[in-house]
Amino acid sequence: MSFSVLAVCLFVVASTVVLAAPPSVTPEVCESRENEVYYKCQLEACYTTCQHLKTPPPCPSIAAGCFQPACICKGGFLRNAEGKCVPEDQCH
Incomplete structure (x- = not known):
């Protein structure tokens, strides 16, 4: 029983450290890119490229938990091989 409590406590501490780390992506970075928006808590896991x-x-289509902050393509856009958000009909 005490091992389970210890494991849970270690997980909570590790999660807090990871979530408290400064994000490498900022709203300003995303706004400077065409067709991208900033999400502090990215939940979408599929169909992004x-x-x-x-x-x-x-x-x-929705993953469990919250991922790191990220620049996500706006609705109707997907990330191409060059890393740019393009309209879905321009995907080759």
Whole structure:
């Protein structure tokens, strides 16, 4: 029983340290990129790149938990091989 409590406590401490780390992505970075927006807590896990249209990833549309802050393509846009957000119909 005490091992389980210790494991939970260590997980909480580790999660707090990770979440308290300064984000490498800021709203200003995202706003400077065309067709991108800033998300402090990114929940979307799938269909974010052009490649996902050809080979869909085996994951739900909403992932459990909160990922690191990120620049996400605006609605109707996907990230191409060059890392730019393009309209879905421009994915090759």
